[in-house]
Amino acid sequence: MAANTNDFVIVGAQNSEANEHISKPALSFWQDAWRRLKLNKLAVISLWFLVLILGFAILSTIFVPQSKANAFDSNQVGTYKNLPPKSGLPIPGWDGQIKEPGATEKTDVYTTQNVPSKDKFLLGTDTIGRSLGLRIVVGLRISLLVAVAATFIDLIIGVSYGVFSGWKGGWIDTVLQRIIEVVSSIPNLIIVTMLGLLLGNGIFSIILAIAMTGWINMARQVRNMTLSLKERDYVLAAKSLGESSTKVALKHLIPNMAGTIIVQVMMTIPTAIMFEAVLSAINLGVKPPTSSLGSLISDAQNMLQFYPYQILLPSFVLVLISLAFILLGDGLRDAFDPRASED
Amino acid sequence: MSETQARPKKLVELNDLQLSFNPGKSNEVKAIDHVSFDIYEGEVFGLVGESGSGKTTIGRTILKLYEPTGGEIKFNHEDVTNLKGKALSEFRKDAQMIFQDPQASLNGRMKVRDIIAEGLDINHLVKSKKERHDKVQELLKLVGLNEDHVTRYPHEFSGGQRQRIGIARALAVDPKFIIADEPISALDVSIQAQVVNLMKELQHRHSLTYLFIAHDLSMVKYISDRIGVMHWGKLLEIGTADAVYNHPLHPYTKSLLSAIPVPDPEVEMQRQHIEYDASIETDGQAREMIEVNPGHFVLATPQEAKQYANDQK
Known part of the structure; x- marks a missing residue:
């Protein structure tokens, strides 16, 4: 049964030019992630909700000054x-x-x-x-301010600490990781109480407290990613081409862990918002005439049975923004890492 | 190795190179154990051995991606063992690397244009955007890729195409010496010849010198001028491709050669694999590279060398 080579005709491989052509449209990593995010309805709704509420909060600083919400006759x-x-x-x-x-x-x-x-x-x-409406608007602003501050701290301290620790390795990494363990073993509440004594209650000491502990999870995650990414061949290739460590981190490491970073931020934000609410509710947060969602809830709880709307409305807003961040974070995780959500 | 005057100039010289991971600890690994060899300008030096034998580590150490614990590396008669900073990046313009896994060696977040131009940007080899663009186009053409691929991302390419992008990246800085670290072992067999032939063609056109690392002896013989055989961090045998392939001296080389499958079922049925007894490496006797035939060295004690020489007859 010898095969006759004349029986075979080459089909569809006439020239190499045609073989090398890629007909799929060129999609960047971000475009691809956006395309996948759009498939998740809840995440898209959350995204729009957050954009609107952020815009509303920024605009409200003009129409609803804090003094107006605090004033009463x-x-x-x-x-x-x-x-x-x-x-x-x-x-x-x-x-x-x-x-x-x-x-x-x-x-x-x-x-x-x-x-x-x-x-x-x-x-x-x-x-x-x-007016409860004005006070909720002010409270919302404070919650979002805490959220933004937490994001920045996460990004700046957490990411740079993690990349540095993972990239340097050796004894530097060991020392930095022990520091993280020490810091994370101190309860947040103690830090806030101490800061409250030192600086007085207020939004500043809350943000400082979050700054001192909020970046730890991010730093750990980023370090883990760095440890695995720095052994990749493309990092070796960049090194063998003579790339500096800073450039390697900016061009190769951070873009490849963007998904992890964004998801981590989305998980930090609701925690920070809830943390602020808890602190304000136990009178360690913002100072009394200023309202925050947490202090509104705690002020109203005595009258819960008679005036339930006073506690329900701020709680509702708090739950809604936290939920939106969590749902968006979920959607982003799936969008950045499609393999993780298959099961 | 004294009788090398007739040969062309030495480009890379390794003298008694050593590298240990976790030195001084219980889990110390001697990845490179007193290895010496030279690579001549314009030749392809093939390095073979089983996985974990230290071939990749040697390649990476030459490029100074790992710090050697002992010995010296010379490039172009200059000692590069302790280069730092600017001198190191000058050296790295002359020596480049092609990686094993084309999937892992390209950053998935970068466009092909930026991947290829990375070396150009780092070493400031191009002055304008236009020059950069032209150079990238030229390199793409050189490795046989379409010019409109520059805006694509690596995941859109096949393995062979990706490997060619990796080759283009290495060629961008105009190196003299390329370390090809198992450049074909992650590729489909039908693509392997394509990439190897491209490498051969580039070698002739750009008068490159290769260190070709592989575990596939038949492919190494096809491309190499000389072959070194490694096992457990030691270099066991060096010789011309022909000598090592057809007249192996060391039992390990013989064992390695006997493991190559033959694409003929009748011959393949007769093929006998020679088991290698590694105890001859661990008996503690001092061994050194002994020239049994001209240009053909083997790691042995003087008695063993005599025996290897007699076995040939």
């Missing part, structure tokens, strides 16, 4: 205190009516407290008559 507390949300439309729960403490029927609090008819509070007021 001590003579008119009786008129404006504890007003329920009122939209001006007959929507149940959003029409200015609530069961007063001890009452069995809903009453229109705006009329019983003689609130001027031009005043209506979309999200109600708190126990001394300050």
